[in-house]
Amino acid sequence: MLDLTGKNALVTGIANNRSIAWGIAQQLHQAGANLGVTYLPDPKGRFEKKVSELVAPLNPTIFLPCDVQDDAQMDATFATIADKWGKLDILIHCLAFADKEDLSGNFSETSREGFTKALEISAYSLTSLSKRAKSLMSEGGSIVTLSYLGGVKVIPNYNVMGVAKAALEMSVRYLAAELGSENIRVNGISAGPIRTLASSAVGGILDMIRHVEEVAPLRRTVTQLEVGNTAAFLCSDLASGITGQVIYVDSGYEIMGMV
Numbered sequence: 001m002l003d004l005t006g007k008n009a010l011v012t013g014i015a016n017n018r019s020i021a022w023g024i025a026q027q028l029h030q031a032g033a034n035l036g037v038t039y040l041p042d043p044k045g046r047f048e049k050k051v052s053e054l055v056a057p058l059n060p061t062i063f064l065p066c067d068v069q070d071d072a073q074m075d076a077t078f079a080t081i082a083d084k085w086g087k088l089d090i091l092i093h094c095l096a097f098a099d100k101e102d103l104s105g106n107f108s109e110t111s112r113e114g115f116t117k118a119l120e121i122s123a124y125s126l127t128s129l130s131k132r133a134k135s136l137m138s139e140g141g142s143i144v145t146l147s148y149l150g151g152v153k154v155i156p157n158y159n160v161m162g163v164a165k166a167a168l169e170m171s172v173r174y175l176a177a178e179l180g181s182e183n184i185r186v187n188g189i190s191a192g193p194i195r196t197l198a199s200s201a202v203g204g205i206l207d208m209i210r211h212v213e214e215v216a217p218l219r220r221t222v223t224q225l226e227v228g229n230t231a232a233f234l235c236s237d238l239a240s241g242i243t244g245q246v247i248y249v250d251s252g253y254e255i256m257g258m259v
C-alpha cells in the first residue's frame with residue numbers, strides 16, 4: 001500500500017551515509033519515488049563528490065548544490081524542478097546548523113550572530129523552501145521536516161538549536177494551516193538521538209544516546225532507516241489525513257516522566 005510511484009521527491013540534507021536524509025532517501029526510493037537531491041556546496045567540492053557517489057545507486061534525476069542561505073541557489077533548484085519534472089510532490093527538509101560554541105555551556109552566552117544563523121538555517125529555511133515548493137505542488141504534496149525533543153523540553157547543551165526547533169515546529173503548524181487548502185500537508189518527525197555529523201557538534205551526544213538506551217521504552221535508539229520509514233509513510237496516501245503534526249520516532253523516550 002505504501003506506493004510513491006510517479007511521485008517526485010526533493011531530498012535536502014544528505015552529507016554522508018550517517019545522515020538521516022540518507023535514510024529517508026533510501027526509503028523513498030524503495031517506495032518508488034523519483035528523487036532529486038541537493039547538497040551543501042563547499043569551496044573544495046568535497047560534499048559534491050561524496051554525496052554524488054553515495055546517492056548514485058538511487059538514480060537521482062536532479063542533483064544540485066543548494067545552500068539555504070543563498071536565495072539564488074534555492075531559486076535555481078526549483079527552476080530546475082519546474083523545467084525537468086514540471087511538478088513536485090514531496091519536499092524533505094532535513095538540515096540544521098549552529099556554531100559548535102553555541103551547543104554547549106550556558107545558553108545565555110549565545111551571540112546575536114550565532115542565534116540568527118542557527119534560526120535562519122535550521123528554522124527559516126523550511127519556510128523559504130516551502131514558499132518555492134508550493135507553486136510546483138500542483139497536484140497536492142507532502143512536506144516533512146526533522147525536529148528533536150530539545151525544541152519542547154530542555155536538553156543539556158542543545159541550547160540555541162532547541163530554540164530553532166521550537167520555531168521549526170511552530171512553522172510546521174502555520175505552513176500546514178496555510179497550505180492545507182491546496183492539499184499540501186506539512187509534518188515534522190521528532191527523531192531520537194542518532195550519531196551523525198550534525199549531532200556530533202552537540203556537547204555530550206554520546207551520553208544522550210546511552211541514556212535513551214537505558215530508559216526509553218524500546219531500550220534502544222532509532223536508526224536513520226526507521227526515520228525514513230516514517231517519512232515515507234507521511235509522504236504517502238496512507239497519511240492523507242495527517243497534517244501539522246510532529247510525530248516522535250524516538251523509541252518512546254518522549255512519553256517518560258521520570259528519566
Ligand SMILES: NC(=O)c1ccc[n+]([C@@H]2O[C@H](COP(=O)([O-])OP(=O)(O)OC[C@H]3O[C@@H](n4cnc5c(N)ncnc54)[C@H](O)[C@@H]3O)[C@@H](O)[C@H]2O)c1
Binds near residue numbers: 015
Ligand atoms: N542526529 C540526531 O540525533 C537528530 C535528532 C533529531 C533531529 N535531527 C535533525 O535531523 C536533521 C538532519 O541532521 P543529521 O543528524 O542527519 O545530520 P547531518 O549532518 O547528516 O545533516 C545535516 C545537514 O544539514 C546540511 N546543512 C547545514 N547547513 C546548511 C545550509 N546552509 N544549506 C543547506 N544545507 C545545510 C548539511 O550539509 C547536512 O547535510 C537536522 O534538522 C537535525 O537537527 C537530528
